[in-house]
Amino acid sequence: MIEEIVISALILGGLYALLSLGFSLITGVARIMNFAHGAFYMLAAYLIYSALSWGQGPAIIVSVALIIVISLVVYKLLVGPLREKEAEAALVTLALALIIQEGVKLIWGPDYKSIPYVITGYVTIMGVRVVTQKLVALFASIVCVAGLFLFIRFTKSGKATRAVTQNIEVARLVGINVSTVLMVTMAISGLLAGLAAVFFAPLSVLSPTEWTVLFQFFPVIVLGGLGSLKGSMIASFLIAFIEKTVEFTIGGGFLMQTVTFVIMLVVLLVKPTGLFGKPVMRER
Numbered sequence: 001m002i003e004e005i006v007i008s009a010l011i012l013g014g015l016y017a018l019l020s021l022g023f024s025l026i027t028g029v030a031r032i033m034n035f036a037h038g039a040f041y042m043l044a045a046y047l048i049y050s051a052l053s054w055g056q057g058p059a060i061i062v063s064v065a066l067i068i069v070i071s072l073v074v075y076k077l078l079v080g081p082l083r084e085k086e087a088e089a090a091l092v093t094l095a096l097a098l099i100i101q102e103g104v105k106l107i108w109g110p111d112y113k114s115i116p117y118v119i120t121g122y123v124t125i126m127g128v129r130v131v132t133q134k135l136v137a138l139f140a141s142i143v144c145v146a147g148l149f150l151f152i153r154f155t156k157s158g159k160a161t162r163a164v165t166q167n168i169e170v171a172r173l174v175g176i177n178v179s180t181v182l183m184v185t186m187a188i189s190g191l192l193a194g195l196a197a198v199f200f201a202p203l204s205v206l207s208p209t210e211w212t213v214l215f216q217f218f219p220v221i222v223l224g225g226l227g228s229l230k231g232s233m234i235a236s237f238l239i240a241f242i243e244k245t246v247e248f249t250i251g252g253g254f255l256m257q258t259v260t261f262v263i264m265l266v267v268l269l270v271k272p273t274g275l276f277g278k279p280v281m282r283e284r
Contacts (some may be wrong), residue, residue, distance in 0.1 A: 005244050008192040011134045013240035014141030015200045016217045020224070021148060021215070021233040022192035026163045028227030029185045030083055033090045036074065038214030039097040040067050040190055044197035045206050046104055049113050056118065064194035071190025072183060080182070097211050104208040113206040118199065137199035144195055145233060148188070152229065157184055165227070216257065219264035225274030235275065239263075 023037045043069045051059035072194035074096065115134040124130070152158040163171040164181045172178055204210075219238045224231025239260050246256040267274060 003128045005248050007125060007130055009244040010240040011138050012244060013237035014138045015196060016236035017145050017233050018141050018192050018196040018222050019231055020217050020220045020236055021145060022189040024227055024229055024232040026185055026189045029161055029199050030182050031086055032079055032083060035090060035094040035214060036096040037193055038211035040071060040193040041197050041213065042210040043100055044165055044194040045115060045201035046108055048197060049115050049206065053171060067194040068187050068190045071186050075183065077185040077262055101208050101211060102212040110208060115202040117202050133202055140199045145194065161185060219260040222264045223267050223274055225276040228276040231274055231276030
């Protein structure tokens with residue numbers, strides 16, 4: 001049982017890491033909670049499903065590229081103009097997620113859909129039979145997370161992103177193009193949502209309500225600290241281990257979600273900034 005918990009938690013933690021990092025990135029830089037992030041993940045999965053007739057490789061490339069473009073358009077037309085009004089911007093993204101949900105119902109219908117595995121087959125690890133696609137998804141999430149941290153740490157654009165995260169006004173004063181940084185950040189966030197769909201969507205069925213996965217990993221965001229990339233990464237695997245331990249020992253998918261949301265409430269009461277979060281500067 002321990003082996004199953006560890007393997008399942010690592011795979012779930014990989015999904016949480018990809019999605020929560022994309023959400024935390026735009027939250028930390030633009031100070032906006034993008035509730036449409038889960039909808040981008042869902043939409044990417046449906047786009048891959050529709051483009052499979054072109055071949056799996058082209059379908060993935062085109063779908064991820066489209067999600068990046070959609071993310072940029074959404075930021076330019078909806079989020080950017082409201083960036084200084086955080087509550088209004090958050091509500092707009094939530095409304096957008098619901099609009100995308102209804103659009104998916106109209107285009108693809110309410111029935112469940114599925115995407116074939118990128119790689120088929122099974123492997124046995126520590127006596128546990130694991131679908132190869134799950135290992136590919138875990139490896140891909142590790143590579144994406146490592147790539148994001150290397151980008152933030154060592155590239156010029158990454159350093160500019162860190163500067164904007166710390167203080168937007170000071171970043172402007174030293175010559176950083178804040179608008180460009182915000183657009184790049186939104187593009188990376190969309191890329192992470194698209195890649196999450198590529199590797200993790202085949203592991204479950206698609207439905208128009210799939211975007212609510214956002215609320216499933218919300219305890220990760222709160223525990224790690226709103227806008228903290230390091231916190232999101234650590235909390236992703238921590239929450240995943242807690243959920244899978246509850247699932248395998250006590251049972252019940254709803255119960256494991258209840259436990260993690262209780263943890264989220266406790267964190268909000270005891271340490272609202274989370275494990276690694278810091279009070280947000282409000283300078284504009």
